[in-house]
Amino acid sequence: MRLLVVGTGLIGTSVALAASAGGYDVSLEDQDPERVALAVSVGAGSPRRAGDPPVDLAVAAVPPAAVGGVVSRLIEADVAPILTHLASVQSDPQHQVESLHPGFAGFVGSHPIAGRERSGPHHASADLFSRRPWIVCPTEASAPAAVAAVSALAAACGALVTVMPATDHDALFARLSHSPQLVASALAGGLAGLDRAAVGLAGTGLRDTTRIADSDANLWAEIVAANPGPVATALRAVLEPLHVVVDALEHGADDRRREAVRDLIERGRRGRELLGGKHGQRAVRWATVAVVVPDEPGKLARVLNDAAAAGVNVEDIRVDHSPGQPFGIVELDVAPDRGALLERDLIARGWSATASPPPSA
């Protein structure tokens, strides 16, 4: 199987590495010859030369707004019968291709979800997509063989394939990814003007809620600008109930304020339940054991070793560095009936540990 990857940034080079490892014969192309040379040097494939024969599958690993131009050029030059891209939005690139090549059966969109969106210096890796979802978005004209070829590439990269139409993808990721990014950035932006010591008084909650706010601004400008309608709709759905609360706080009596807050939080709990489960199981509310851990190399491993020695499986873990102190609090989420046991066991092993029950149902 001959694969051409156009665009040797982090994502393109990672796909090329994984495909090479999976037995594909990979050629590489980029506007910047130095990036191609770098990708070749790490074993991602060989440079594509003028006059090289057509390939079986071409991948446009370029920003969303550039997909249409690249794919169209490859179609017109008969470079590959099947073509895909890897952008985080789907409808806009699909429309670009459809408007230039109506009814073309060889095009299929795709979106590998490689953890957090990052750009910058490109440390590509064949494992970037391992066990991550990879969405495949056929057009109405896509041939089954084209869908199969793109799905096979995703599987060769170790990813878990889900097929859905581009419009469904964009509406879904506006809710799962694009609007959460903007909201987290707005929350973090709301800290402007506070000093570091004051912000240091915040608990783990604010850290969690704003973690993705350090994302790359140009990358997100590309993504959101290419998915404007669904993101606006998703944002409005988040903003509207917050305005109901603001209105109750500013104009309501005490009862109405409580009711507005309670409604919002209850709705959030129901939404969170959709997300909390692992293995597609129902969400579990974990007990949490908070452990005081000196900020020294290896201490985190020691806490987890002691938890493992106690026979307790740690489901999730968070680290909260105390402001101004050489100590942090590590929160371990465990099965509800294991919290008290783990607390006792860690205390017996010399830790300062506190179990809290799961949030009440």
Added chain:
Amino acid sequence: MRLLVVGTGLIGTSVALAASAGGYDVSLEDQDPERVALAVSVGAGSPRRAGDPPVDLAVAAVPPAAVGGVVSRLIEADVAPILTHLASVQSDPQHQVESLHPGFAGFVGSHPIAGRERSGPHHASADLFSRRPWIVCPTEASAPAAVAAVSALAAACGALVTVMPATDHDALFARLSHSPQLVASALAGGLAGLDRAAVGLAGTGLRDTTRIADSDANLWAEIVAANPGPVATALRAVLEPLHVVVDALEHGADDRRREAVRDLIERGRRGRELLGGKHGQRAVRWATVAVVVPDEPGKLARVLNDAAAAGVNVEDIRVDHSPGQPFGIVELDVAPDRGALLERDLIARGWSATASPPPSA
């Protein structure tokens, strides 16, 4: 030092336990005699009886709206010369006390920050406040001896004391805690109507951003309803720039959309920098090493042991369970110059690991 704790829920009993351990002579009171008996049984102190002599310090560990009534009753009965409370809001309880006892010098507000706000079955612990911030809020009338007594109680509980006026506290925690809670709940509520499989396609970002959305609705209704003005102001400051983005997405040309998103994300990055540092240092952007970890007891400890063996200190850690799979991705944050080393070392030890550089500056 004789201490009376009124209200033997999670927080009150934890303060009583820590104070008892710190040498205070602690008596306990609650509307519910069974809760007092429970607190006594875990060693939090002895029940307060009618006719017992006055104490040196009384703590009202009751919801914000009940603080004024409890403190006022204790003042009128000459139970203690110095009184405080432990609620997450300060101005409203302070106004309640001031309106009933203008100029009273023995009252000082306080707010221990014990990780996430939780209620429910009460597993109190003497370590709940260990290394956590504890804000002390004197009134204009508070005597220095009263401020010192309340600060000493916080220190005896192992907490890190910060003193500020009640209005500053409420404005600050509206931004650091109350509005993030409401925004996280609104984001999670925005998932309503999606099915579990679709939501399972979300990355770590959404999980982080909505983690606190499983909080207790009644508890938060009490907190936010008692701090309406500052929370409304903080929420408006978060909502306003999101409306600018919605407007650009719905009515702007491509350039304006990008610019609006870029502005929002850049502002968020500056805010996030205030929060990211530990030990009060400047924020550091970490490299991230993603490791595929089978979902088996002890595997998390093994990854961290191997990281420690590689001589790399793990600064933060996140766990992302793959949807429908017996595998998870563990993300380890490490110093920017250690990512590639840790990746190599973990791969050599048999893990599937991928280093990503820090988000670009």
